[in-house]
Every structure is written in C-alpha cells, then in structure tokens.
Amino acid sequence: MPRRGENIYKRRDGRWEGRILKPDGKYLYFYSKSYKEVKEKMKKNTKKSTEDKPDKNINQSVTAQMLFQTWLEEYVVQKVKPTTYESYYHCFHKYVLPYFQQPGNEYITKDSIQGFVQMLQEDSSIVQTSKARVLSIFKSALKQILQNSQESYFLVELVKFPKVYYKEVQVFAMNEQRLIEYEALRSKDQRLLGIILCFYTGIRLGELCALKWSDIDMDTGILSVNKTVSRIKTFQEEGNKTRLLVGTPKSRKSFRKIPLPSFLLKMAMESRNRTTSEDNYVLTGKDVPIDPRVYQKLFKRVLQDAGVKERKFHAIRHTFATRALELGVDIKTLSELLGHSSVGITLNIYAHSLMDQKKIAIDKFNDMHLTNMNGALIAVTKSVKVASSLV
Template identity: 60%
Template sequence: MPRRGENIYKRKDGRWEGRTLKQTGKYQYFYSKSYKGVKEKMKNYKESQGNTREKKSGETRGGAVLFEDWLVDVSIRVKPSTYESYYRCMNKYVIPFFEKEKNQKITTGSVSRFVKEMYENEELADSSKKKNLTIFKIAVKEILKGSADCFAIMDLIKYPKPDDKEVEVFSMKEQRQIEQAAFHYTDKRALGILLCFYTGIRLGELCALKWGDIDMETGTLSICRTVSRIRHFEEEEHKTALFVGAPKSRKSMRKIPLPQFLLSMPVLAVFKNRNQENYIFTGTDAPFDPRCFQKLYKRLLKEARVKDRKFHAIRHTFATRALELGVDIKTISELLGHSSVSITLNVYAHSLMEQKKAAIEKFNDMYQLNADVSGAFIKNDYEIMEDSYAG
C-alpha cells in the first residue's frame, strides 16, 4: 500500500498513478495496473536520472546542483504542501546563494556564510528564518550523509531565538461579539467560526470537514484530513490548486468531543439526511477553499466591530480559554493536535504564567482568610520574631 508522501495514488479506472518532479519543475507521470509496478517505474526513472547526471564529463557538482537534485529526490517522499515549502526555500534562498560563486560546494565556509546571510535578512521574521534554516539543514544532512564533514557542517546551522511575543487572542467580550455576528450572519458557513472557537481546529482542517466526520452518537468530531492551496507544478508558474491530504502530523489525526450546544444546533440536527462523503461547507465532493473562508472571516470581524486578527487567533483563543478554565496542558495539547506537549508549553508560555500567578494568588487569599480568623495570634508571632531579631 502507498505510504504517506509517496505521490502514488489509485485512479478511479483501477490503475495506479505515480509522479515525480523533474528538474524543469514539471511532473513526470507513471502508470501501472499495480502499486508495485508504479513504484518500480519511479525507482528506475530516479536511477536513470542519477546516472545521467553522474556521466556528465568534466562537471564539478557544486552546491546549487546538489540542492536541485535533492529537490527532485525528495518530491516523491513528502506531501505536496511540504514539497512546496522546500521548493520555495531552495529556489528563493539556497540555490541562488550557491550559484553566486561558480561551482561553490557545500563546505563549512559556504554553510557559515549562508547561515549568516539568513540571520542578516531584515525582510524575514525570526520564525521564517528558522523555517528556512530547518529546511536547509534537512537538505544538507541528506546530501552529505556518510561524509566526513557532515556533523561538523550540521553543527554550524543554528536557529535564531524565537520571537518573544505573546500569541494574539480575542478577549471574552470580543469572542461574544464574533459569536453573535456569526449566528445572525447571512452566510451560514460563518457558523464554522463557532466550531473553531470551541474545538481549536485549524483553518485547513475546518474546510476539509465532511458530514461523516461528525458522530452524533458519541458527540465527537474526527479530524483526519486538511485542505491547503499550494502551487500547481504542472501548470504555469503562478497557478495554484487545492490539495486535500493528511493533517500536519500523526498527532493531528484526532477525535474532539463537541460541546452540547453545538450538537443541538439545527444545522447538525438534519445532517443524517446529507451525503456523508460530502464536505460540510460546500455540500459537494469538493472542499471549501480556505482562502474564501478567510475572506468570510474578515467580513465577519467587520460586522462584529472587532479588531482584525489572523484566523489562527481563534485557535490561540481556544487554548487560552481552556487554560483559564483549568484544563491541564496535556489535554489541551491533544485537543490541538500538537506533535508534542513541549510545543504547547512553548506557544502558550505567557498564558501559563498568568495561570501560575492566579494560582499563587489563591495562597494569598488563604493567608488573608487565616489572618482574619486568627489575626491576633499571627500578630503576636510576628512581634516575637521581631523582638528576637532586635535582641
């Protein structure tokens, strides 16, 4: 069976189809009656391409060529959305850097200079620098695997410290205003905003929901896919297409209990009459475009007279409300679908500090209560202590 990221699919006509990216940026397609047949054809193609490149007489394989080859090799191993990130990073930053000097190789010197250039790029946020350096490190590790310099070069790729800024969240008042606006909005798809406020799901996960993902008997919502708009490599340079695939990580495949008020909404009461394979927000077998939902969200904020924030602020708001209600961090991490609890701790460090302060305040309340009940005794104890120090 096909593995995640292989780019091998079974067609409606029963045949298997595979694809791999050529150096031109276009896909090479392969067809067979079996999964094994397609995989074998793709393997042979990769080997032939590698042999062709190695046979080029007198060619010194500089860093730019090696990164181009890596892009071709990795294209059949990762999701299209992941590959788009790799492609953008390599072609916008890495390959142009290594093309500056003819046949510049991957050495401690060239890697150090690239990392320095990335750090000094004032147009990029620290989070973007970290993302690009992460991709760069993945590529360097795979290209230099087994070489004597691999570990020394890898140690040079350090990530910038994360931006020390709080996540954006809606206040309780703003959340109520948005919820009221969603209930009365003419486009009933706006109710999807409520789903995000009370489950913390991502925008792509919301747009990829099907009616069959809602289990009314158990009162749960299954998250098993996401939709994103990515570059369409078979078409012109700037064309994009919707891609439905697996969620961000294995932990993102999850079941989320739904609040009773959501389960009681009329729109869900009649869901059993819907085609379970249809997407909730389109009513068809095609998903809703996240870009269109973004526009709907922006209009809703104006309607609610709430300051504009990124859609992801809803997810942050869900996590913050959960912390305020005393939900433990492990449960919040599982509900959000984070790959590890440490991610949740890092993202919501400020909110956690507020919770710690609130917890310590309870000790202050306890002290005040004790002081009210036995104030004279406490006062006398302090006077005795002061006298002993004075003496």
C-alpha cells in the same frame, strides 16, 4: 546494534562506535564508552581534515545550485507530502539558492556554509521561527547531499540553530468573541457555523474546510479530524498555477477526536438536516470543499460587520486554547485537543497564558497570610494570654 544518528551505534559490549567514510571508500572507526565522546572524536577528525584542505569542494564539477535542485526534484518530491514539498521549494528558492548563486558561493564548502548561516542569522527581517525552519531544511539537504563525503559530519555540524522565542499569540477578548459569534449566528450563511465550531474545538482552518458530515458522530458527539485542505502550486505545469488539495493532517498527532459541547452538537444536527449526504462537506453542503483562502475572506467580512479588529483566522485557535487554560484544562489534554506533535510546543506557544494562570493560583495564597488574618490573629493572641494567666 541500536543506532543513534550521525553514523553512531551502540555495540553489544556497551561501547559506542562511530564511522566516517574516507575518500578511498573505507571506513574510519571511533570507539568510546559514551555517545558524546565518540561524537567529539569524529568532530575533531573531520574538522582537522577539512581545515587541511579548506578550498577543496565536495564536487568541483557540480555547483551547489545543481545539487540542491536535484535534491529537491528527485529526492524530496518522492519522500514528502505535496504541502511539505511546497514549503521546501519556497524555502530554497527564497533563501538558499539566491545565496549560492553569488560569486564565490557557487560550491558547497566550509566557507559558503558558514557564510549562509551567518547571513541568515544577521537578517533582522526574518523572524526566528522562520530562520530555524530554513536552517532545519538546509541541514537536511546537506546531510543527504554529503552523505558519502568524509567532510559531511563536520560540514553539517556548521549549521547551528537560533534560539526560538515564541511571540505572544493574538486572541479575541471575551466580549469580541461574543460579538463574532452573534454575527455568525444571525447570518443566514450556513458556512459561518465553522466559526463557532473553531471557537469551541480549536481545529485549524484547513481541517475545518476538510470536515465532512461523516466526520461528526451525532450519536456520541465526537468530531474526528483526519483531513486538511490546502492550496498548493502545481510545479509540473507551466505558469504560476495552483490547485486545491485534500490531504492528511499536519502530523500524526493531528489525527484526533474532539468531543463537542452539547449546544454545538445541537447546532450541528440542525445544520446536518439541511444536507442530503453525509459525504458532503460541512461548510459547503456539497461534495467539494471550500478554499481556505475564500473562508479567510469570509471571516474578515464577519469581523468587519461585528466591529472587531481584524486578525487572522488562526487567532480563533489561539482563543480556544486560552479559554481552555482559563477554565483549568490541563496542558496535556489541551495539547491533544489541539493536535500538537508534543506538549512542549503547547507550553512554548501559550507560555504567557500559563503565566497568567500561575499568578491567579499564587494570589490565592494571599488569603492564607497572617497580614490578611489580623482579626483572627488578635483573637488567637488574646486567648493564649488568657489561658496563660489561668495557669
């Protein structure tokens, strides 16, 4: 039977079946012709069940803090990449655990969940994208912790996501890009080739730092993105220690191949000739990568020397995307070049740039309108009158 989340399945007879685990270990079944109706029936049942006993905790002997800590340290750490675990750890220790340590919020209940969601939604110091991220992780934790509880479905559904509005991205103007490129090219620091690479490929900082010469095919001019470098905390050791990690990229779509412009391939070839091994990293020329934080500081110095207003390194990626749209690159191709997990993400992030391109396209219709064709219109009118008089 095909499954569609929340313990809801499609049966062979075409109907949908939902199941809720009762306290006695047996299942309560719901049936309907549509997924939506089954989901609504389950929601009403669990809501009534929870409202009948509003002060009943999932487990009165275990606090929310203990449950969340166990989920992090025994479940999440085994399932996700170290970089993802660090973001989960940060999320819970900054937002979730402080709330559930407060008197009255020590246990997972309907009220404590609603209170946390409301608190987060009303905090104006947290941007919408961060709120959505925190609530997504929080909801994942609840699903896992409450999976054998009759109230789980209703309690998890209490977590509602805020509408996310993407900010207009920061990009470098064309004259600023030229100044930055000039500063990078005139420098004797070979590491600055990375800035040029990013302006014309759009790769992320971590992906740039992980780039080896073996990832650039000099014959075909294809750059392969298959690794990323990040600095993460070492949770198993005492103190606030960190280490540099070379791992897989952000998502499956982040594995990608990018054709290099001919001028950039030529620059890469010249730089490649100065190193002894293809296994060396592009930026360091050695068998160890550069720390992304170190490269960010290096980029900051380049901006200062070029007289350009300081921005984060990620602005180069946004600049690449904006230039691509200006040159008429279609959104699907751009999304693949950027390694986004979906075209929708690309559309949301670069909506403003797309609107600019739409305006340019629509302005072309001005040339077709009669108000801009007065001379031609008068000539046509006169010729029609002459033709009519001859009839």
